[in-house]
Amino acid sequence: MTLGSGGSSVVVPRNFRLLEELERGEKGIGDGTVSYGMDDGDDIYMRSWTGTVIGPHNTVHEGRIYQLKLFCDKDYPEKPPSVRFHSRINITCVNHETGVVEPKKFALLANWQREYTMEDILTQLKKEMATPHNRKLVQPPEGTYF
């Protein structure tokens, strides 16, 4: 289910939408291979987040723990958050120099809709790691960062 949609004309404002996402993240999502939390518990505008993705099975990423930084600006969720990998990774949609997930190469960000959530981004990135063109790429050493 997508948070804050409900299929009606009711629009959940940014802050309440982020509070919903925060509570969902605190409860824990699915099998735990994707998680996220707020960086600064004092930031009333809930801008900086850290996401974690555990690499999917049967790929070179299996068992690796990837950390990401997500930044939700004032225009979230009308606009997508900026997303970049903190842990080094080699997949096609991630800039090799900066770790930024490039919207042009990652459809979810390119075709962003306000119903999408940070969970959707992380889950989609996990799927991305398992695609044929990503699953066997040579990876930087574990534990290195951008």
Added chain:
Amino acid sequence: MIPSSTTSLAMDDVHRSSDSVKVESTINYYSDGFDDSEDPLFLSDDDFVGDDDGAADALLEDIKEDEIDLLKQKQQDCKILSTTELRQRMEQDVAQVSSVLSVSKFEASILLRNYNWSVSKVSDAWFTDESAVREKVGLLVKTVISCGIVSNKRKIIICGICFESHTSDRIRCADCGHLYCEICWSIYISTSINNDGAGCLMLRCPDPSCHAAIGQDMIDSLASEEDRKKYSDFLLRSYVEDNRTTKWCPAPACEYAVEFSGADGIFDVTCRCLTSFCWNCEEECHRPMDCETVRKWISKNSSESENVNYILAYCKPCPNCKRPIEKNHGCMHMTCRVCRNEFCWLCLGPWKGHMNCNRYMERTDSEDKRKKMAKESLEKYTHYFERWDANRKSKLKARADHQRVKDEEFKKLSLSQDIPEAHFEFISKAWLQVVECRRALEWSYSYGYYLPDNEPAKKQFFEYLQGEAESTLEKLHNCVESELKEFLDVDGLSKKFSEFRTKLVGLTTVTGDYFEKLVRALENGLSDVNSHGTKGLEEEVEDCWCCDRCTYANPSSIRSCKVCGSLNIDNVNE
């Protein structure tokens, strides 16, 4: 020989106890209906073995009953209730309160819900202080004003929730007179039914200062059919769960509830779905252990699990040839396929001459004392846990075996022996007895673990009873597991088969007796042991002899076994 003395004790006890009513219901559990005194086959008549198939067959006709009927017989303290029966009971209780208190059925239902569905508690409280009860549960005396407003159909009223104007015929209220439109009412009710779980049964008027209860009459007239169904399911669940005398059967897919009225601290019940559980703590049946110790034992097992993990492995090396052996039968008598070595699964000692290995031998090495004690405490725990766990697995295996035998082998047997399947009830009973005894034996090992070390007499008595019970059980288990196989493929009603029946029936009864004795002794805290020692144990050694075939202890005055009719070989030889 030690055994005979206590066996005679056992007999005395059983005879003594069957006089009292209290024991009837408890005894039955252990012997699985065998001691039903109206069932002549299982009376220990001296001559019953004599009459061969004719009489026995006739008797078997009589026993031919559903297992359900057996359960009904043996569980007088509890009643299994289907959803339909539960609804009927609930309606009866509501009707009773309604007529005694002169309130509507809806009000009666609200009252009962607030008092754990106890008719007597409701009426006690009501007749003590009616207005306090009304206040507590939200039953107001109907207001005349509100009804007046509602009856005037032309009047326009603004709903307190949606703020829309409605004609008064679209407006509803509870007994408090707070007016809301039908649409808001139905959304209000639906929101509660779908979000508050059983909380919807305690629904009150939306006005925050008012706590008038919303009864089923309002629900029925305002909620959708789907919501009404949910509400009525919540009501039934409350009837079972809030009621102090009923509980749902804990089996996952089972819809029966169990009503329990027993006392005496014996809580074992069996549902119509054949799940047995302790009514008090909802764990599986654990006689002779009490619920508190069971809880301790289970939590100990989970905290010790790392230390004893190796025990859970299904394989052990053959003590002779060291090849790994997997245990796939229920009884502890193992035969290595490779070297034909026979040994006991538990102590790995040779089976020949194997008596009992249930006794925990304390080591007397003189090592560093503390280290030794720590090691011994783990060793002690491991000893008991291993046996507890082995019997548990053996129980589950026996349960599965019984099912398989009923489903597959009875047919084969019926063909090969030319006997109707109904006549194999005695085999079923033997299996049920095995399951029941494995279960009791399982818990007796947990009991043994908690037996204080400073009461050696009790410990000795306990180990004695347990050893006796265990070795008869091994015989019974082996008999029903292995000896039956011989008849599967052999055609014709062999004389051997009727001998087998006699033996199995005898073993079943005897094993039941031994376990009844064991369980009852443990349940009363081994209080038969006087604190000075085990004198009572050794006194009557000479007065009994143990039947070679079924191990029944007979008074030495009798020459053939009371149970299976075998002659006392020692006696014959003389």
Added chain:
Amino acid sequence: MANSNLPRRIIKETQRLLSEPAPGISASPSEDNMRYFNVMILGPTQSPYEGLGSWRSPSTSSCGVVETGGVFKLELFLPEEYPMAAPKVRFLTKIYHPNIDKLGRICLDILKDKWSPALQIRTVLLSIQALLSAPNPDDPLSENIAKHWKTKEAEAVETAKEWTRLYASGA
């Protein structure tokens, strides 16, 4: 537009909030989302959250005029299920209170299980104002503040006053 099909109840509540505001409380819907309200609550007198200077009865205009402190900004949202579900409210101004956490979330029974559709935005805001007068450290949202409140109340009250001065100046 997001505000089509706005239930009559919400329209009526909004009109009344604007025309007859409760004392010390202002609430006005945001322009692009009629279910989203900007709220200001004045810290009640005799509480650590009151304005430090002497101030007159608050103006009814939506912009706060009290500059001496004790002006708390909140945001309120009416979810789709409203009024069957409670409004969502939180403080935007930092506040030192045992029932309010760092993100401004409020622990108040009528916002949770005690919600009733007969309650309104006005009653919710009045209850929040009352919560400022009567903190309840036995049912805390911020464990640390509640502990502080229970062990050294005077000191905790001082901190609350300090925070009011620092963050709730209304500027």
